[in-house]
Amino acid sequence: MPAVSSRGRGRRTIAEINMVPFIDVMLVLLIIFMVTAPMITPSMVNLPSVGKAAKQPDKVIQIVIQKDERLKLIRDGKTDNTNLSSVAASVKNTIGSDDNTAVVISADRAVKYETVVKVMDSLQRAGVARVGLSVQLAP
Numbered sequence: 001m002p003a004v005s006s007r008g009r010g011r012r013t014i015a016e017i018n019m020v021p022f023i024d025v026m027l028v029l030l031i032i033f034m035v036t037a038p039m040i041t042p043s044m045v046n047l048p049s050v051g052k053a054a055k056q057p058d059k060v061i062q063i064v065i066q067k068d069e070r071l072k073l074i075r076d077g078k079t080d081n082t083n084l085s086s087v088a089a090s091v092k093n094t095i096g097s098d099d100n101t102a103v104v105i106s107a108d109r110a111v112k113y114e115t116v117v118k119v120m121d122s123l124q125r126a127g128v129a130r131v132g133l134s135v136q137l138a139p
Helices: 022-039 084-095 111-123
Strands: 003-005 012-014 059-065 070-074 077-083 103-109 132-134
Touching: 059 084, 059 111, 070 084, 077 084, 084 103, 084 111, 103 111, 111 132
Parallel strands: 059 103, 103 132
Antiparallel strands: 003 012, 059 070, 070 077
16 A cells, blocks of 8 residues: 655655565575576587598599589599489499498589489489588688
């Protein structure tokens, strides 16, 4: 109930905010957070680490995606032009039954990421086990 001042003839109410309940609530919340904070375990994300492969690849086949999204297949020093629909078959024919052949995809910076993913997807659907991306290290 607001305080009443009795100066002069009429009674006037003084509007003041009682801060005690607000401080009590804030102290209770502070105690709750201080008690529960140590109980929360930080979430750990297991990120893949870069390391050496168990065995170095016997051959490396390189697929180059150019700015205009044309594909080049480089194998044994020979370069062949190919397209998205036939790249998986070409790589699979080159690899044969050799499981230790790596396929490296090199794409121009201006190429859409969707194109790179489509090439990776077609290779994985064809059964190519070792597919990687080529990157350029920043100076």
